[in-house]
Amino acid sequence: MFAITAARIDKKNPLSGLEAGERPDPAPPEGWTTVQVKAAALNHHDLWSLRGVGLPEERLPMVLGCDAAGLDEEGNEVIVHAVIGDPDAGGGDETRDPRRSLLSEVHPGTLAEKVAVPRRNLVSKPAELSFEEAACLPTAWLTAYRMLFARAGLEPGSAVLVQGAGGGVSSAIIRMAAAVGHRVYATSRDAGKRERAMRLGAYGAVEPGDRLPEKVDAVFDSVGEATWGHSLRSLRPGGRIITCGATSGDAPAAELNRVFFLQLSVVGSTMGSRDELRRLAEFCARTGVRPEIDRVLPLARAEEGFAAMAEGEQFGKIVFQV
């Protein structure tokens, strides 16, 4: 089968390790099944993998990709849940299984014509969503869904800040938070992306670090070092930061004085369960909320998508048709 793999690790020049070509078809073990991939989406995770984060040299070559929508062995339209883990080992939540991994970390990923996954990882694709839209849900959108609906503890009509509007996770939070009636502020380094955030439903969009017109109840931060101080400063007393990533660095100043004096909470969040993925797909089908897709490319041109993400050019999701 045709696939996009990480062939080498290069921290400084991650794209140099990317290879496109033929790989053996998956050989699913007992209890697993093979999905024919119709569309797959790119995540920052794929760039981290090429830098060796979560992917040691001894597992190379590794087919990249966490997100896919396609057809199961009976021809049903399905979305693939990217978390390979045992829900029972995580108290009913596979993301808390201490041995869990994401597709492309231990098992070959989704940037391929076929992907093998445990049968329980398949969720029905609602007919209302295209394969390209459905392929955006399993990683960035699922992470955004859990952060917003399970981890933020928001009252209806809250004020929130989303850092780095152009990202897959951030654009998803802006869209969903606006859809359920929160007052959403967003930051982006790029004026065009700030404008697009407004079109997604943001109430205000500012440059990173700019003072907001009001203090917010929650900040969604996947950017890390570059935005952390601003995230802390933007919260009302008792507010909450929900963090899922650290694209710009993972060691900002903790500013403990601000955290304890204003009684702030810092809440981590990672991916979501298969049940949350099913509920997210239904949410999109029922509300008309759809992932913001930056561009769709044939899988053979995946390198263009990787380059755009490495340069931070995209607004929303980069999707590959298989």
Ligand SMILES: NC(=O)c1ccc[n+]([C@@H]2O[C@H](COP(=O)([O-])OP(=O)(O)OC[C@H]3O[C@@H](n4cnc5c(N)ncnc54)[C@H](OP(=O)(O)O)[C@@H]3O)[C@@H](O)[C@H]2O)c1
């Ligand atoms: N824990 C989990 O389960 C989980 C799940 C998904 C993602 N993540 C992590 O979350 C992060 C975002 O993922 P993604 O797929 O959404 O990535 P992405 O689409 O590449 O988005 C990254 C965004 O971060 C912003 N950014 C990057 N560098 C910045 C800087 N120096 N200053 C200000 N903003 C900067 C950019 O916003 P602007 O261009 O608009 O300024 C960019 O759009 C990644 O680190 C990823 O690994 C974690």
